[in-house]
Amino acid sequence: MIALVTGANGGLGQAIARAWLEASPDHRVLLGVREGRAQAETLAAASDGRAELVTLDVTDPAAWAGVIERVGGVDVLVNNAGFHRDALLANLAPDDWHAVIRANLDAVYHGCRAVIRPMMARRYGRIVNVSSLSALLAPAGQTNYAAAKAGVVALTQSLAKECARSGITVNAVCPGYIDTDALTALTDEEKRNLARTIPMRRFGRPEEVAAAVTFLASREASYITGAVLKIDGGIL
Numbered sequence: 097m098i099a100l101v102t103g104a105n106g107g108l109g110q111a112i113a114r115a116w117l118e119a120s121p122d123h124r125v126l127l128g129v130r131e132g133r134a135q136a137e138t139l140a141a142a143s144d145g146r147a148e149l150v151t152l153d154v155t156d157p158a159a160w161a162g163v164i165e166r167v168g169g170v171d172v173l174v175n176n177a178g179f180h181r182d183a184l185l186a187n188l189a190p191d192d193w194h195a196v197i198r199a200n201l202d203a204v205y206h207g208c209r210a211v212i213r214p215m216m217a218r219r220y221g222r223i224v225n226v227s228s229l230s231a232l233l234a235p236a237g238q239t240n241y242a243a244a245k246a247g248v249v250a251l252t253q254s255l256a257k258e259c260a261r262s263g264i265t266v267n268a269v270c271p272g273y274i275d276t277d278a279l280t281a282l283t284d285e286e287k288r289n290l291a292r293t294i295p296m297r298r299f300g301r302p303e304e305v306a307a308a309v310t311f312l313a314s315r316e317a318s319y320i321t322g323a324v325l326k327i328d329g330g331i332l
């Protein structure tokens with residue numbers, strides 16, 4: 097079983113790729129990278145040849161087509177790459193609107209489009225889209241990111257219905273605050289204050305998201321499609 101994980105040099109991508117490899121000796125993973133590569137290279141070096149880097153800017157449809165053509169299709173796609181660029185809408189520059197929509201929403205469309213026909217031909221596939229709690233509880237200052245991630249939820253549910261009889265499941269996870277580089281802009285005091293708003297009183301660990309993604313990506317998760325799973329320590 098081969099999985100492609102985008103954004104695989106980042107905190108969640110690393111944890112997802114590692115959990116997938118640990119789930120079975122038959123699992124292999126393509127680590128989608130763009131700028132940063134060091135962590136993905138370390139993971140690949142320790143993987144006994146089961147992990148391989150692929151250069152993939154997820155906003156580039158030609159890059160997607162090239163990767164899928166070269167590897168001949170994947171069993172699992174985890175659309176994980178993404179970033180946020182927060183500002184109140186009154187100050188949100190058009191470039192920051194478009195860049196966030198491109199990387200978080202357009203990219204999921206490009207990725208799904210690249211894998212869906214080969215998955216339909218094989219009548220098997222698992223797609224897991226990494227959305228965000230911001231899609232469901234949109235905070236101020238994230239109109240671009242919240243709109244993109246809410247779009248990912250809607251795309252997931254629509255595509256799940258399109259594929260429901262083709263052996264392909266399409267699900268989304270919505271992580272809350274997870275301790276990765278995505279939160280480096282926060283000061284320690286901001287982190288402490290935020291943690292007080294979480295019923296579990298702590299941020300999530302990347303492994304806690306990866307466990308859910310690995311399950312949704314497994315053969316066993318065969319009757320789960322169109323699901324939107326919050327992973328957030330109980331924020332309601």
Ligand SMILES: NC(=O)c1ccc[n+]([C@@H]2O[C@H](COP(=O)([O-])OP(=O)(O)OC[C@H]3O[C@@H](n4cnc5c(N)ncnc54)[C@H](OP(=O)(O)O)[C@@H]3O)[C@@H](O)[C@H]2O)c1
Pocket residue numbers: 102103104105106107108109128129130131132133152153154155176177178179180199226227228229270271272273274275276277278279
């Ligand atoms: N951490 C959280 O609290 C949290 C919460 C909810 C949702 N999420 C979502 O979880 C996903 C992973 O985030 P993370 O926490 O692991 O953040 P991270 O450590 O900052 O990693 C993000 C990864 O996405 C990659 N990326 C960004 N734009 C890309 C592009 N155009 N093409 C290919 N790769 C690109 C980055 O690669 P480069 O080296 O090329 O920049 C990086 O490896 C994101 O979609 C994020 O929105 C995170």
